[in-house]
Amino acid sequence: MNPIVENERIKRSRRNHASSAELLIQAGGYVSPNPYLWEDALISVVLKKPILLKGPSGSGKTRLAQSISHYFEQPMQSINCSVDLDAESLLGFKTIISNHGETVIEFVEGPVVQAMKKGHILYIDEINMARPETLPILHSVLDHRRMLTNPFTGEVIYAHEDFTVISAINEGYVGTSPMNEALKNRFVSFTVPYLSGNQLREVIEGIYPDTSKEKVETFLHISHDLKQQVMNGLLSDEAASVRSLLDAMGLAAHIPVKRAIQYAIAEKLDDQIERRLVMELVDTWLK
Structure with a gap:
């Protein structure tokens, strides 16, 4: 060239x-x-x-x-x-x-x-x-x-x-x-690190523009907590996958958020303790 x-x-x-x-x-x-x-x-x-x-x-x-x-x-x-x-x-x-x-x-x-x-x-x-x-x-x-x-x-x-x-x-x-x-x-x-903060918000709002701000904030909080537990060594990397998070958001347009995260994130993990930890983190934001 x-x-x-x-x-x-x-x-x-x-x-x-x-x-x-x-x-x-x-x-x-x-x-x-x-x-x-x-x-x-x-x-x-x-x-x-x-x-x-x-x-x-x-x-x-x-x-x-x-x-x-x-x-x-x-x-x-x-x-x-x-x-x-x-x-x-x-x-x-x-x-x-x-x-x-x-x-x-x-x-x-x-x-x-x-x-x-x-x-x-x-x-x-x-x-x-x-x-x-x-x-x-x-x-x-x-x-x-x-x-x-x-x-x-x-x-x-x-x-x-x-x-x-x-x-x-x-x-x-x-x-x-x-x-x-x-x-x-x-x-x-x-x-190539995981997206977080404003970049992740930008992606979510770009792919799912009709999602309520409240639901976007909930997913951002959950994503942050999952990444923190990955850094602490309590969860596998897959738990913080942006791809899985976006899959969960797509499901959450039609079913409750908790079930969406269970199917798209928690059930992908092999360890039962890790699956339970993911759902406990979700519960803290879905009161």
């Missing part, structure tokens, strides 16, 4: 920052928890730096990636990592097809190859859930080379100039493993 164009994209991200939250709420997108996270992420994309988003489940990592895709009008290819992820899941696979009466072998391109060729965003979710031996195939994609030799076809693929990689991890979760240094060093890392 021409350096002048890069500078213009950076200026655009700064110029639009003040109004980006409102636009993204309207699109069902991400709202930055501080004045610089959104802008810095955009600048990193413009500078072709692979991004690593770190934060608890429900903090908005996927929504942030979707909002970057929306902002740049750039399609996104997604990979959901697990222990079953292999090279074929990343790069594609060979299959047999019939073409004009002849049987031929065709290669079906995977998300990495498609994103590189088309200049899409490649979103790798829960990258630390993948087996460590699977990911080195991406090293040349993530560093300055931005290229890949497809082991299934022998094709050498050079990334489109707009190609971007965004990855996300939930640190310390069951089933995850620490990223090796060779992989981690290819990213710039951003911590």
Whole structure:
């Protein structure tokens, strides 16, 4: 990309920052928890730096990636990592097809190859859930080379100039493993905290504009208490998930608040003591 164009994209991200939250709420997108996270992420994309988003489940990592895709009008290819992820899941696979009466072998391109060729965003979710031996195939994609030799076809693929990689991890979760240094060093890392205070209020009122101010205040108080108990080590991170809170608000438009929170938040927790603590906190605001 021409350096002048890069500078213009950076200026655009700064110029639009003040109004980006409102636009993204309207699109069902991400709202930055501080004045610089959104802008810095955009600048990193413009500078072709692979991004690593770190934060608890429900903090908005996927929504942030979707909002970057929306902002740049750039399609996104997604990979959901697990222990079953292999090279074929990343790069594609060979299959047999019939073409004009002849049987031929065709290669079906995977998300990495498609994103590189088309200049899409490649979103790798829960990258630390993948087996460590699977990911080195991406090293040349993530560093300055931005290229890949497809082991299934022998094709050498050079990334489109707009190609971007965004990855996300939930640190310390069951089933995850620490990223090796060779992989981690290819990213710039951003911590994505839960929304709170005015930012959370902005999201709630943007998504549920017809909700009464009293109900919004109740949910904000409950959210604050849940986050406090997570910080105190009495609740799992999932209890403070913004995603779950918004699910509860959606339910609360049709059923009582207490039941909505029970279904959307408490019942997701594995520990019975934690479920009971959530509902006790709710009771203090629903007298």
